[in-house]
Amino acid sequence: METTAEKKYTFKDFTSDQEVRWCPGCDDYAILRAMQKALPEMNVKKEDVVFISGIGCSSRFPYYMDTYGMHSIHGRAPAIATGVKLANPDLSVWVITGDGDAMAIGGNHFIHVLRRNINLNIILFNNEIYGLTKGQFSPTSLVGQKTKSSPNGNTQPPFSPGELALGAQARFFARIGGNTPKEMTQLFIECEKFKGTSLIEVLQNCPIFNDGCFEEFTNKDVRTDKQMFVEHGKPMIFGKDRDKGVVLNGLKLEVVTIGEDGITEKDILVHNAKEQDPTLHQMLVRLHYPKVTGIIRSFEDTTLEERMNSLTAEVKANSSFRKTNDLFFAGETYEVN
Amino acid sequence: MITAKTARKQEILEAVIIRFVGDSGDGMQLTGTQFSDTSAMLGNDIATFPKFPAEIRAPQGSLYGVSGFQVHIGSIEISTPGDNVDLLVAMNPAGLKTNLHAVKPGHTIIVDTDAFTKKNIEKAKYESNPLQDGSLENYRVIEVAMTSLTKEALKDLEGLDNKSILRSKNMFALGMVYWMYDRTTEHTIEFLNKKFKTNPLIIEANTKVLNSGYYFAETLELIPNAYTISPAKMAAGTYRIIMGNTALAWGFLAAAEKSGLELYLGSYPITPASDILHELVKHKHFGVKALQAEDEIAGITSAIGASFAGDLALTTTSGPGLALKGEALGLAMMIELPLVVVNVQRGGPSTGLPTKTEQSDLLQTMYGRNGESPVIVIAASTPANCFDYAYEAARLTLEHMTPVVLLSDGYIANGSAPWKIKSVDEMPEIKTNIMREAKENWHPYDRDENTLARNWAIPGTKGLEHRIGGLEKERVTGNVSYDPDNHQLMTTIRAEKIKRVQNYIPELRTEFAEEGDLLVVGWGGTYGPLYSAVKELKEAGYTSIGYAHFNYINPLPKNTEAILAKFKKIIVCELNTGQFAAVLRMNFNGFNFLQLNKIQGLPFSNGELVQKFKELAH
Numbered sequence: 028m029e030t031t032a033e034k035k036y037t038f039k040d041f042t043s044d045q046e047v048r049w050c051p052g053c054d055d056y057a058i059l060r061a062m063q064k065a066l067p068e069m070n071v072k073k074e075d076v077v078f079i080s081g082i083g084c085s086s087r088f089p090y091y092m093d094t095y096g097m098h099s100i101h102g103r104a105p106a107i108a109t110g111v112k113l114a115n116p117d118l119s120v121w122v123i124t125g126d127g128d129a130m131a132i133g134g135n136h137f138i139h140v141l142r143r144n145i146n147l148n149i150i151l152f153n154n155e156i157y158g159l160t161k162g163q164f165s166p167t168s169l170v171g172q173k174t175k176s177s178p179n180g181n182t183q184p185p186f187s188p189g190e191l192a193l194g195a196q197a198r199f200f201a202r203i204g205g206n207t208p209k210e211m212t213q214l215f216i217e218c219e220k221f222k223g224t225s226l227i228e229v230l231q232n233c234p235i236f237n238d239g240c241f242e243e244f245t246n247k248d249v250r251t252d253k254q255m256f257v258e259h260g261k262p263m264i265f266g267k268d269r270d271k272g273v274v275l276n277g278l279k280l281e282v283v284t285i286g287e288d289g290i291t292e293k294d295i296l297v298h299n300a301k302e303q304d305p306t307l308h309q310m311l312v313r314l315h316y317p318k319v320t321g322i323i324r325s326f327e328d329t330t331l332e333e334r335m336n337s338l339t340a341e342v343k344a345n346s347s348f349r350k351t352n353d354l355f356f357a358g359e360t361y362e363v364n
Numbered sequence: 365m366i367t368a369k370t371a372r373k374q375e376i377l378e379a380v381i382i383r384f385v386g387d388s389g390d391g392m393q394l395t396g397t398q399f400s401d402t403s404a405m406l407g408n409d410i411a412t413f414p415k416f417p418a419e420i421r422a423p424q425g426s427l428y429g430v431s432g433f434q435v436h437i438g439s440i441e442i443s444t445p446g447d448n449v450d451l452l453v454a455m456n457p458a459g460l461k462t463n464l465h466a467v468k469p470g471h472t473i474i475v476d477t478d479a480f481t482k483k484n485i486e487k488a489k490y491e492s493n494p495l496q497d498g499s500l501e502n503y504r505v506i507e508v509a510m511t512s513l514t515k516e517a518l519k520d521l522e523g524l525d526n527k528s529i530l531r532s533k534n535m536f537a538l539g540m541v542y543w544m545y546d547r548t549t550e551h552t553i554e555f556l557n558k559k560f561k562t563n564p565l566i567i568e569a570n571t572k573v574l575n576s577g578y579y580f581a582e583t584l585e586l587i588p589n590a591y592t593i594s595p596a597k598m599a600a601g602t603y604r605i606i607m608g609n610t611a612l613a614w615g616f617l618a619a620a621e622k623s624g625l626e627l628y629l630g631s632y633p634i635t636p637a638s639d640i641l642h643e644l645v646k647h648k649h650f651g652v653k654a655l656q657a658e659d660e661i662a663g664i665t666s667a668i669g670a671s672f673a674g675d676l677a678l679t680t681t682s683g684p685g686l687a688l689k690g691e692a693l694g695l696a697m698m699i700e701l702p703l704v705v706v707n708v709q710r711g712g713p714s715t716g717l718p719t720k721t722e723q724s725d726l727l728q729t730m731y732g733r734n735g736e737s738p739v740i741v742i743a744a745s746t747p748a749n750c751f752d753y754a755y756e757a758a759r760l761t762l763e764h765m766t767p768v769v770l771l772s773d774g775y776i777a778n779g780s781a782p783w784k785i786k787s788v789d790e791m792p793e794i795k796t797n798i799m800r801e802a803k804e805n806w807h808p809y810d811r812d813e814n815t816l817a818r819n820w821a822i823p824g825t826k827g828l829e830h831r832i833g834g835l836e837k838e839r840v841t842g843n844v845s846y847d848p849d850n851h852q853l854m855t856t857i858r859a860e861k862i863k864r865v866q867n868y869i870p871e872l873r874t875e876f877a878e879e880g881d882l883l884v885v886g887w888g889g890t891y892g893p894l895y896s897a898v899k900e901l902k903e904a905g906y907t908s909i910g911y912a913h914f915n916y917i918n919p920l921p922k923n924t925e926a927i928l929a930k931f932k933k934i935i936v937c938e939l940n941t942g943q944f945a946a947v948l949r950m951n952f953n954g955f956n957f958l959q960l961n962k963i964q965g966l967p968f969s970n971g972e973l974v975q976k977f978k979e980l981a982h
Contacts, residue, residue, distance in 0.1 A: 043831070045843065045844075072826075073826075073829065074824055074825060074826040074829060075823070075824055077672075077673075077823045079669065089833070090831050090833075090843075093829055094829050095823040095829050095831075096830075096831040096832075096833075097669075097672060097831070097832055098831065098833030098834065099833065100665075100692060100834055103661060103665040106630075106657065106661065106665040106669070107665045107666065107669035107672070108669060109662075109666045109669060110628065110665070110667055110668060110669025110671075110672075110673070110675075111669040111670065111823070112669075113628065113653050113655060113666070113669075113670060114626070114669065114670040114671075114672075114674060114677075115823065117824065118673065118823055135662070136658065136661075136662055136665075139657075139662070335653065338648060339648040339651065339653075342648040343648065343649050348647075349649075350621065351614070351617045351618050351621050351650065352787050352789075354617070354647070354650075355614065355785050355787070356602060356785060356787075358604070359401065359405070360602050360604045360785065361404065361405045361407075361602070361604070362601075363407060363595075363598045363601060363602075363603055364600050
């Protein structure tokens, strides 16, 4: 890919002529707009951008982007995107998926794409519910959650997308609330810059079937107190008054108040997203208070296509085969007269 | 039983069938392959068929652990590996027990007497030693203490462990058979030098044992007769011996080169298709991209992604895998992208008989998807023409922009035969539907007016950004459409597109008789046995039996009905319970399609075919 875009795009260049059909008040609108705003800020040409989705509310996303796109079948977007990227590594490839699509029916592809570390971006719209099929519990729904398919409460313990991803060796994991579009736009730009599989979990409210699911830490009034937006190299400080911080106490993270009990800013953990060992990243993912947002892990590693390309180059350099005829007529052939 | 020395008497034979059997670890596949390769180099026509157990290393000496390799060589045209054998080489009692039924009465069996220990005889469930109880009276049994002779041959070779010594006894058997059939050991010695390049001791040991076997047969004159087989009359040209799965892989390499596209394979290992994956991963020098995926579904869906991005995309599997790929195949059909799915059929249903052959996936291939979702279906019929039909599958999918399923089966996939090498230069052109640049008023579902293929706009091409997907498409823009009339129209277009492929494939032809009393109909991998049977009958004076073999299943060749109408009786022969007969009945009214079906995991035998056709030809 040439690294200079021919012209400066605006969000309109990425807006298709199709009418957006999500429910009024859905966070998906914010995510769509954040993406349309982020793309002009990336060093990519419009014709090199490909969105691949599976099935679910979120998976309508490609229709609304004026780029190449495929609305495929349930759960398979990571595998399709893998094929796209291997066929043409110059493309900027995005997977759009939801909690059911990625972690239920598509669970296998989800963990394997992360393991392989192919250079593509996955936006996971997590609303802890099945929306398109009208309100059944999903693999991220909470125990006890009452849904159409669990009228007396859900009995299946949930996956945490971040924990699952790190367990599957994800090199890049970020989390963001669906109602903080400015930060979201920035994260989209960062994940495109990252070389390897990047996963962003968007905590997305479903106003119809699971309204307020993340309210306790995404609500405008509480989020600065309940969320901690981490940045690489910066101390883990949060709160309206920027006086709360996170320290390591034994093998557990603990919230402390700066200025109390002799705690100073120096005692607060400094976020290292680039650390290879994911132990601390796992702990940040698991933390309930504060809910950690931002780039939790960003460890650069060799990508699948780099491995494949270097093997191919090596084989090509050592092989005398250029055309198929070289192969067909090589070795044990014989003449019949 | 022949024990007396007999003078060598040179006989000239037209064809001979040999089967090598022993434990899985006895090297029978290698022995058989060496014998057939050497024979091919001498100008014989050949057909081979390996028979191995599903277990990788079954317990030594057990009945179910027997591995075998059958080779049919001749100075005449050879179409099948043959049924009953002229020579059985049995390295142990279990091999003898499980294969004796295949030896023609009066014909020869070579056994390694050292392997006929009390323990091995019991493991083979014999009540007494078959070499001593008279049960082999009807055969010429050649008893050779192969293990001891191998040890003797290697006694002066220092540094060789006992395991390596025992492993080389298959070379003793091969050496003997080489002498019997007047072949030289030269090709195999060359092969050994290449294979064990880094281990000169093993080369020396194997060569020594091979020569010992050869000289043993020659100088001790224990062999009742020796035979020679003259070269077959084959078309002039450069040949090589090729296995069906290799030929199939190479067909795709050729198609990629001809079309100027890169080849992408998404695959999950499954017997008996895995060898295609093994072959294609070797060819990174041609830019082949192969992904061993996490499952069958990722195999096909990653191929769909690669196709969207402009590669010649392929996925390979066998029956159970095709079932898993069904939904994705429907997607490829709906979004009208090129994709080849190879199904190397095996015995079903469910896990079935993984290492055996069958043709029972035909209806799954035709109809095993939700909705109205026709795809092109073609079938290879010999190990060598796996090359041609792989190439043809690629040509059809690229030119018609709809998925193609290529059917093969365990019999032709693992069988080998001489292949008159085809250069890419002599293969037909492949015209893709790629849109290279933007133009006014372009739409993703604009179609070629003859083929109805839509155009292929590839990500990275400026100005052709568009969205596709599994929801019904508006007929021109490709946008989502729930319009009832549009859905009916699109359903018709997708079916018509397949039907029009008829204009781009060869007509059906008949062999042996153009009209007459009986038409033998076959499809796919049964070509060899059916062809041989009808040929044999023709030579015996049955001149009104014709033979029509289908390689194109969906759509059927245009002239199919005209050919069917030229015969009084039609018999459809297939290794299932009548699936192709059902397809013919759906397409053609007014015919009485008789059936010959076999569902034993085995190919048709010549005997059963000849008998059936004789009955019907009256």
